[in-house]
Amino acid sequence: MQLDDLSRRLIERYQHQLPICTDPWQAMADELGCSAAEVLDCLRRLDEQGALSRVGPVFEHSRAGASTLVALAVPQSRLEQVAELVNRYPEVNHNYLREHDYNLWFVLTGPDRQSLERCLEDIQQTTGLAPLDLPMRRAYRIDLGFSLEATP
Amino acid sequence: MSACTCPSDPDLTHRLIDLTQAGLPLVDDPWAWIAERLGISREQALQLLQQLQRDGAIRRIAAVPNHYRLGYRHNGMTVWDVEDARMDQLGPLVGAQPFVSHCYRRPRRDGWRYNLFAMVHGRSAEDIDRDRQRIRQLLGDACRADDMLVSSRILKKTGLRLNRPAPTDRAQAPSQESSSCSE
Numbered sequence: 101m102q103l104d105d106l107s108r109r110l111i112e113r114y115q116h117q118l119p120i121c122t123d124p125w126q127a128m129a130d131e132l133g134c135s136a137a138e139v140l141d142c143l144r145r146l147d148e149q150g151a152l153s154r155v156g157p158v159f160e161h162s163r164a165g166a167s168t169l170v171a172l173a174v175p176q177s178r179l180e181q182v183a184e185l186v187n188r189y190p191e192v193n194h195n196y197l198r199e200h201d202y203n204l205w206f207v208l209t210g211p212d213r214q215s216l217e218r219c220l221e222d223i224q225q226t227t228g229l230a231p232l233d234l235p236m237r238r239a240y241r242i243d244l245g246f247s248l249e250a251t252p
Numbered sequence: 253m254s255a256c257t258c259p260s261d262p263d264l265t266h267r268l269i270d271l272t273q274a275g276l277p278l279v280d281d282p283w284a285w286i287a288e289r290l291g292i293s294r295e296q297a298l299q300l301l302q303q304l305q306r307d308g309a310i311r312r313i314a315a316v317p318n319h320y321r322l323g324y325r326h327n328g329m330t331v332w333d334v335e336d337a338r339m340d341q342l343g344p345l346v347g348a349q350p351f352v353s354h355c356y357r358r359p360r361r362d363g364w365r366y367n368l369f370a371m372v373h374g375r376s377a378e379d380i381d382r383d384r385q386r387i388r389q390l391l392g393d394a395c396r397a398d399d400m401l402v403s404s405r406i407l408k409k410t411g412l413r414l415n416r417p418a419p420t421d422r423a424q425a426p427s428q429e430s431s432s433c434s435e
Contacts, residue, residue, distance in 0.1 A: 101321055111322075114315040120302055124282070143315065144278045153318040156275040157301070157310045169358065169369075187408045195408035198329065198401040202364070205329070205401070206408070232364055240347025240355040241370075242311070 101151060106134060106142055111152070118155070165211040168235040170220065171202035172227065179203070182227050191219050202232060264290065265309075268300055276313075324373045328380040329401040330387060331366035338394040339368065345390055346370050351383045365397060377402075 103111070109132055119127040125136040125143075132139065146152045174182045179197070186192055186206060195206040210216045213235075220231050267290055277285045287297040304310045319327075334342055339357060346368065347355035354371040372383040384400050391398075 101323060103322070111315055111317050115317050116312060116314055118313050118315065120298070120305065120313055122283075122298065125280070140278060140280070146315070147275070147278060150318055150321045153316050154275040155278060155315050156272050157269075157304075157313045158316065159269065159273065160309055160311045171364075183407045192408060195406075196403045197405040197407055198403050200399070200401045202401075204407075232361055234358040234361070234364070236356045236358060238343065238357040240343040240357070241352055242354060 101149065103151070106132065106138065107146055107151070110139070110142055111146070165209065166213045166216050166235075167207055167209040168216055168233055170206055170208055170223075171232040171234070172204040172223075172229045173201045174204050174227075174229060182229065185226055186223065189219060189223070191216070264292070264300070265304065268297075268304070272301075319373055323375050326374045326377055326380050327403050328372050328374075328384065329403070330370045330372060330384050331399050331401065332368040332370070332387070332391060332395050333360075333365045333397040334368045334391060335394045335396070336367070342391055342394055343368060346387055349383075349386065349390070351386075366399065 110128070113131065114128065118124055121127050123136070125139045128139045129136040143152070143155055147155060172182065172186070183195065183197070183204060186204065187195055189208075191208045191210050192206045193209055195204065197203060198205050208216050208219055210219060216233075220233055223229075223231055268286070271286060271289055276282045279285050281294070283294045283298045286301075287294045290297060292300075301310070301313065305313060332346075343355065343357055346352060347370070349370075351372055351374070352370045353373055354369070356369045357367060358369055360367050370387060372380045372387075374380040374383065380400070380402075384398070388395065388398060
């Protein structure tokens with residue numbers, strides 16, 4: 101996707117934080133050197149094109165209770181079936197296929213650690229596969245975005 | 253009748269989260285739009301958002317890019333077996349690299365030796381190989397083994413939902429986003 105100059109500057113500048121003030125679009129317009137209407141148009145266009153996954157609050161996950169990263173080593177022949185089973189759990193909010201013996205990677209989120217353990221046991225029973233349970237011990241960086249400078 | 257807008261009002265906070273977790277309304281006056289739906293004033297709506305961010309319940313309020321759509325179609329979960337005693341020094345160093353989006357320490361397990369995870373994103377396979385190489389240099393002899401798990405397919409991705417499910421199901425269908433097994 102090709103970004104015009106304003107779009108690129110807008111994403112680069114506001115991927116970490118929007119000005120949460122009385123008139124945010126105007127504040128952005130002042131910084132970007134355009135009008136508030138142009139800022140809003142640009143945001144709408146990027147949103148519609150899917151270049152932005154959202155314009156809004158990112159909530160602190162740890163406040164939601166407990167979470168853990170889980171991996172399963174699924175035989176190739178059972179991948180579709182196991183992926184479908186796993187996706188049915190409302191506790192699962194990301195699920196990625198990765199190239200490794202441990203090929204199914206997903207995040208479990210629940211109100212507390214106990215509920216996650218129950219869910220892990222259930223997954224083990226349902227799939228017959230032993231889940232690797234890898235809760236975060238320490239965060240050294242959390243989704244701060246990264247530079248788009250290399251974007252042509 | 254005026255609603256209580258003390259930030260500790262859990263009902264109001266929940267309604268605000270329901271209203272905004274898929275995004276702010278892209279309208280001329282987003283605070284008035286929210287205020288109208290919550291039955292509070294425009295100033296109170298703005299203050300409540302500011303308060304939630306000050307308290308840490310909101311990490312950021314931002315124009316969150318979809319890196320996949322922007323051309324960053326390759327993502328690798330790099331995993332490292334780092335000497336425990338040196339983790340406190342090296343974890344933050346890896347996390348500080350501009351090409352790393354997430355970086356976590358996790359426990360080792362039987363059959364799983366890696367205790368440091370760093371997500372890298374790039375426009376090509378070569379990009380993320382180069383990122384992995386740079387991390388390898390940073391870790392030096394503190395790292396005994398490493399691997400990179402490339403994502404080949406996204407099977408489910410729903411944004412985190414903090415509240416009980418909203419009346420309308422806003423869970424997004426699995427999308428082609430470059431996300432990253434964040435917790």
